[in-house]
Every structure is written in structure tokens, then in C-alpha cells.
Amino acid sequence: MSDFVQHIINGLASGTIYALVALGYTMVYGVLKLINFAHGDVMMVGVYLGYGTAFQLGRGSQSSFLGVLLIFLVAMAGCALLGFVIERFAYRPLREKPRLTALITAIGISFALSYGFQLDWVAHLGSASVTLLPGAAPRAFPEIIKPTEWLVFGDRDVVVWNWQVISLGIAVALMVGLQLLVFKTRFGSAMRAVSFDHRTAALMGIPTDRVIATTFMLGSALAAGAGLLYAIKDTAVQPLMGTYVGLKAFVAAVIGGIGHVPGAVVGALLLGLCEEFVVGYTSSSWRDAVAFGFLIAVLLVRPEGLFGRAVAEKV
Amino acid sequence: MGAASAKTMPYWARGLAPLLGALAVLAMLQWIFGPMHFFVYLSSLVGVNVILAVSLNVVNGMTGQFSIGHAGFMAVGAYLSGLFSLAVKELNIRGLPATLSDQLLLLAAIGVGGVAAAACGFLVGLPSLRLKGDYLAIVTLGFGEIIRVVVQNTETLGGALGLSGIPQRSSFYMVWLWVFVTVLVARRIAGSSHGRSLWAIREDEVAAEAMGVDTTGYKVRSFVVSSFFAGVAGALFAHFVPIINPGSFTFVKSMEVVVMVVAGGLGSTTGAIVAAVCLTLLPEGMRSLFLRLGGEDASLAQKVDQIRMPIYGLLLVLLMLVRPQGLFGTREAWDVLPKWLSRRGPALKGPVA
Numbered sequence: 001m002s003d004f005v006q007h008i009i010n011g012l013a014s015g016t017i018y019a020l021v022a023l024g025y026t027m028v029y030g031v032l033k034l035i036n037f038a039h040g041d042v043m044m045v046g047v048y049l050g051y052g053t054a055f056q057l058g059r060g061s062q063s064s065f066l067g068v069l070l071i072f073l074v075a076m077a078g079c080a081l082l083g084f085v086i087e088r089f090a091y092r093p094l095r096e097k098p099r100l101t102a103l104i105t106a107i108g109i110s111f112a113l114s115y116g117f118q119l120d121w122v123a124h125l126g127s128a129s130v131t132l133l134p135g136a137a138p139r140a141f142p143e144i145i146k147p148t149e150w151l152v153f154g155d156r157d158v159v160v161w162n163w164q165v166i167s168l169g170i171a172v173a174l175m176v177g178l179q180l181l182v183f184k185t186r187f188g189s190a191m192r193a194v195s196f197d198h199r200t201a202a203l204m205g206i207p208t209d210r211v212i213a214t215t216f217m218l219g220s221a222l223a224a225g226a227g228l229l230y231a232i233k234d235t236a237v238q239p240l241m242g243t244y245v246g247l248k249a250f251v252a253a254v255i256g257g258i259g260h261v262p263g264a265v266v267g268a269l270l271l272g273l274c275e276e277f278v279v280g281y282t283s284s285s286w287r288d289a290v291a292f293g294f295l296i297a298v299l300l301v302r303p304e305g306l307f308g309r310a311v312a313e314k315v
Numbered sequence: 316m317g318a319a320s321a322k323t324m325p326y327w328a329r330g331l332a333p334l335l336g337a338l339a340v341l342a343m344l345q346w347i348f349g350p351m352h353f354f355v356y357l358s359s360l361v362g363v364n365v366i367l368a369v370s371l372n373v374v375n376g377m378t379g380q381f382s383i384g385h386a387g388f389m390a391v392g393a394y395l396s397g398l399f400s401l402a403v404k405e406l407n408i409r410g411l412p413a414t415l416s417d418q419l420l421l422l423a424a425i426g427v428g429g430v431a432a433a434a435c436g437f438l439v440g441l442p443s444l445r446l447k448g449d450y451l452a453i454v455t456l457g458f459g460e461i462i463r464v465v466v467q468n469t470e471t472l473g474g475a476l477g478l479s480g481i482p483q484r485s486s487f488y489m490v491w492l493w494v495f496v497t498v499l500v501a502r503r504i505a506g507s508s509h510g511r512s513l514w515a516i517r518e519d520e521v522a523a524e525a526m527g528v529d530t531t532g533y534k535v536r537s538f539v540v541s542s543f544f545a546g547v548a549g550a551l552f553a554h555f556v557p558i559i560n561p562g563s564f565t566f567v568k569s570m571e572v573v574v575m576v577v578a579g580g581l582g583s584t585t586g587a588i589v590a591a592v593c594l595t596l597l598p599e600g601m602r603s604l605f606l607r608l609g610g611e612d613a614s615l616a617q618k619v620d621q622i623r624m625p626i627y628g629l630l631l632v633l634l635m636l637v638r639p640q641g642l643f644g645t646r647e648a649w650d651v652l653p654k655w656l657s658r659r660g661p662a663l664k665g666p667v668a
Contacts, residue, residue, distance in 0.1 A: 105632050251453075
């Protein structure tokens with residue numbers, strides 16, 4: 001019984017990480033109808049930025065409150081910039097082209113980022129050497145938030161860690177915040193208008209380019225935050241980490257109904273639980289197959305996802 | 316072959332004639348190149364990639380769907396044909412010389428691999444081809460990953476270590492025969508009324524359906540054909556490399572094939588061939604060049620492998636921005652080349668006249 005409860009807690013915890021990444025996916029899909037395959041890799045870049053910042057801060061100050069805040073800010077700002085660049089130079093020129101071209105571009109960017117970061121390029125400027133690209137070797141992420149047991153039941157039968165609570169809190173807060181942003185603000189109504197029909201929205205005076213770019217930056221910043229929470233839990237940082245988390249987050253977004261904010265969170269928690277139970281009761285090597293099996297099952301039964309609405313194609 | 320002879324030939328022979336011609340040419344080439352081991356290895360690698368690219372082009376190019384799990388079907392073909400060959404390793408068909416019996420068994424193994432992959436293609440395609448393009452991409456990717464995880468967890472398939480000891484029966488002749496068959500089938504599909512329906516689906520699925528094209532049926536069929544040849548490619552691959560392991564059939568392999576198809580032009584068979592040949596020979600050539608330059612220092616050659624992947628990624632992005640139709644677009648080399656040549660033609664004649 002205690003095993004079962006512990007699996008539920010762990011499943012919810014890994015689900016929240018997927019949820020944070022899935023929120024970015026679902027937002028970008030909402031406005032652009034584009035599956036941003038590079039989302040997970042943007043997250044990976046964010047983790048490396050956070051890693052670099054923590055490294056520069058040194059052991060003493062990286063785990064202070066200000067240090068942690070700075071690490072998150074640098075990573076999120078850097079990723080927002082990266083998201084802006086990707087949108088401006090890769091996706092915007094293709095917006096009126098067939099959707100397949102944008103999809104291929106997204107896959108290309110994902111590939112370039114995840115394999116580009118596996119090169120180890122170090123620039124030598126005089127005596128100083130600057131790491132341009134980190135290389136394939138996994139690195140240990142510093143313990144910026146020291147894992148402590150938040151709640152212990154019985155004789156360590158069920159343990160709740162502090163980071164699990166923190167990430168669940170952040171995920172729920174962000175979900176509520178995003179929902180408010182989309183439905184209660186001017187920017188949110190602009191987003192919904194662009195999502196509905198971006199040409200008509202432009203005719204109504206909505207700056208579509210700016211709305212899309214901002215959404216992209218927001219999504220990328222979210223990815224960076226999610227990535228850091230993931231890295232704190234998992235501690236190993238490597239260039240391919242984004243690919244799998246990204247794919248699973250995408251699966252979560254589809255399960256919930258892509259474009260639907262609370263749906264993404266629910267889908268992600270479901271996926272996290274599913275994975276945890278399969279891993280807990282069989283073997284961890286099956287973990288990666290679970291998400292895709294789940295995805296195929298959902299797409300067969302209800303292709304629009306749990307909360308999505310089926311949209312008929314008009315000619 | 317002249318037009319007159321084609322007309323006087325009976326119907327069945329007209330279909331078989333190119334195949335018989337290819338058999339003779341290939342036999343000659345086998346006789347010339349057979350003893351050159353590195354050449355045979357390299358050309359087999361090229362051949363396998365050409366089969367993969369041409370077959371993926373049937374789905375991604377002609378039908379306009381976007382599959383990114385081709386390596387999964389290749390893995391199915393490789394592993395099942397490998398198991399088959401391991402099972403019949405000691406067998407010798409009675410009354411036949413050893414080499415002939417080996418080749419017949421190899422042919423059977425390729426058939427097993429191809430049919431198994433085609434069956435998988437049917438299973439994956441039937442439900443998922445009802446979905447729109449980007450969902451299909453994810454499902455095919457997911458399928459490839461599931462295959463990899465299953466292989467990794469199955470003892471009889473060698474797990475993560477891989478399957479070794481498969482008899483090395485593949486030959487230059489066998490690989491290029493299948494290349495020829497694949498290209499022939501792809502071209503025949505493109506020119507047939509079946510192919511016209513595929514093009515219609517590619518251009519506008521709703522319109523095609525309104526014109527009475529059974530879109531799901533055609534999509535599934537093209538998917539099955541494509542995965543059959545991916546399985547054949549995998550089977551051939553399994554019979555000339557010393558060991559097959561799940562690492563050979565990852566997402567990276569699928570992406571390599573996608574890059575070939577996109578670079579050659581979605582919908583162009585010759586484009587896929589040209590891109591597959593170039594993108595196989597270029598890294599191999601650079602690797603052996605650097606190996607020669609660096610001597611004992613193999614790090615340069617390793618760098619080629621490392622830098623290949625980010626370059627593929629950037630290549631995709633650049634292609635989409637600058638030339639989304641790829642090298643040939645939907646046309647074939649013989650549609651494009653005369654135009655390119657004649658464009659240069661007048662400029663050369665100019666000063667003379």
C-alpha cells in the first residue's frame with residue numbers, strides 16, 4: 001500500500017515537469033498551429049544556461065535565494081531570446097507556406113540544437129578559454145535547491161521531497177496564471193484572435209507578429225524554468241535531455257487536447273502517473289515506450305484529446 | 316529499347332524486360348567489383364540508403380504524409396531477417412551448390428524482413444493515417460521508439476548488445492538488384508493511376524476525397540509499400556554488417572533518410588537517389604580522407620561523425636527557407652537536366668553567332 005502511495009507521489013512529481021514543458025507546447029500550438037519540435041531542445045539550452053550561471057556564481061552563492069533567482073532569470077531570459085530568434089528567422093518566413101515546411105524546419109532546429117550542443121568547442125582568447133558548446137558528456141547539475149524530505153510517513157514508507165512540492169506548486173500557479181492571461185487580459189484576447197484566424201486578426205488591427213513572437217518567448221521562458229526544475233530533480237545535464245522530455249510533454253499536450261491549457265496539465269499528470277506505475281511494477285527500461293503507447297491509444301480513441309474539440313476542416 | 320520493340324512485345328514481357336536487363340548488367344558489375352571488399356561494403360551502404368530514401372519518398376513525397384519513423388521499419392526487417400538467417404544458418408537446400416543455396420536463403424530472409432515490416436506498416440498506418448500530418452509524424456516517431464525499446468528488452472534479439480553472427484551473405488548483386496526493384500516500383504507507382512491518386516492526396520486531401528479518392532486506403536497502401544522496402548533495406552543491412560544493435564536504428568537514422576528525401580525534393584525519385592548517394596558518400600569520403608591525413612590520430616575522423624548531425628539539422632532549416640522544393644522538386648532528373656543544359660546552351664552559342 002505504501003508503495004502504491006509513493007508511486008502516486010513520484011508520478012505526480014514527474015508529471016508536473018512534463019506539465020510545465022507541455023504548457024509551452026500548447027501555447028505555441030494555440031497561436032501558430034505549429035508543433036514546435038525544438039521546444040524540448042530550447043529547454044535543454046535553458047538548463048545549460050542555468051548550469052553556466054550557477055558555475056559562475058560559485059558554490060557559496062548559487063544556493064542562496066538571490067542566487068537561485070538569478071539562475072532562473074538568466075536561463076529564462078536567455079531562452080526567451082532564443083525563442084525570439086528561432087521564431088523570427090526560421091518560422092516567420094514560412095508562416096504562409098504549407099504546414100509541412102514549418103514542421104520540417106522545427107525538426108531541423110531540434111536536431112541542430114541537440115546535436116550541436118554535443119560538440120565541444122572551446123574558444124581560446126589569450127589565456128582565458130570560453131566554452132562555446134559543452135560537449136556530449138553529461139554534467140552534474142549543482143544542488144541549488146538542497147533536496148530535503150518535506151513529509152515522511154511511517155518508517156520512511158512514503159516520502160515527499162521538497163522539490164516535488166515546489167514543482168507542483170509552480171505548475172499549478174503557472175497554469176492558473178496562463179489561464180488568466182489567455183482569458184482575462186487584452187493580450188490574451190489578442191492571442192485568441194490570432195489563434196482563431198490570424199489574417200482577420202491582422203485586419204482588426206492586432207499586431208499578429210508581435211503577439212506570436214511574445215507567445216513564443218513566453219513559451220521558451222517557461223521551458224527554461226521547467227528544465228531547471230527537471231535538472232534539480234535529475235541532476236544529470238546532457239544535450240539530448242530535451243528531446244525526450246520535449247516529446248513526452250508533447251504527448252501530454254496531445255492527450256489533454258493540444259491548445260488547451262488545463263488539458264496540458266491534466267494530460268501531463270496522467271502521463272507521469274502512467275510512466276511511474278509501469279516503471280514501478282515492471283522495469284525502468286520500458287519507460288520510453290509508455291508515453292508513445294499511451295499517445296497512440298489516445299489518438300485512436302479520441303484524436304482531439306481529452307479536453308479538445310474536434311474541428312471540422314472547411315474548404 | 317526502341318518504341319517498336321516495346322509494342323511488339325507481349326504485355327508480361329514489357330514489364331519484365333527492364334528487370335532482366337538489370338540482372339545481366341548487375342551480373343557483369345558483380346564479376347568486376349565482387350573482389351573489391353571496401354567498394355562492395357561502401358556501395359552496399361549506398362544501396363541501402365537509396366532503398367530507404369526512395370521508399371520513404373513514396374510516403375513523404377508522393378502522398379504528402381510525413382513519416383519520421385522509417386528506421387523502425389528498417390529495424391523490423393533487419394531483426395526478423397537476421398533471426399531467420401540465424402535459424403537456417405546450417406541449412407543447405409538439397410541439390411544446389413552452396414553459394415546458390417545461400418543466396419536463395421538470403422532472398423527468403425529478405426522476404427521475411429520485408430513482409431514483417433510491411434505488416435508493421437499496416438498496423439501503424441491503418442489507425443494513424445486517419446490523422447493529420449503532424450500527428451502522423453509523432454506517431455511514426457513513437458513507433459520507431461517503441462520498436463527500439465522492445466528490441467532492447469528482448470533477450471532473443473540480443474537486447475542492447477545486438478544480434479551478431481548473422482551469416483554475411485549479402486552481395487553487391489543482391490543489394491543493387493533490390494535498389495533496382497525499389498526504384499522500378501516507385502516509378503511505376505508514380506506513373507500509374509494509383510500514383511495519380513497519391514499526388515491528389517498530396518496536393519489537397521479534402522479535394523481528393525471529394526473526387527472519390529479513398530484517401531485512407533491509398534495512404535495505408537503507400538505506407539505498406541514504403542515499409543516493405545524499408546524492411547528489405549534493413550534485411551540487406553543485417554547481412555553485410557558484422558552486428559546489428561538498437562543503436563543502428565534510432566531516430567537519427569530516420570532523420571538521415573528524411574534529410575535525403577527533403578534535400579532531393581519531396582516527390583522526386585531521382586532526387587532521393589542523388590541525395591542518398593551524396594549524403595552517404597560525403598561523410599564516408601571525408602572520414603577516410605581525414606583518416607589518411609591524420610594517420611594514427613583518429614580524432615579528425617570522429618569529428619566528421621559528430622558534426623554531421625548538426626549540419627543535417629541546419630541543412631533542413633536552410634532548405635526550407637531557401638529552396639523548400641529541394642533539389643528537383645517533384646520532377647525527375649530527366650525533366651530537369653535538359654532545361655539546365657539548354658539554359659547554358661544559348662550562352663555558349665552566343666558569341667559564335
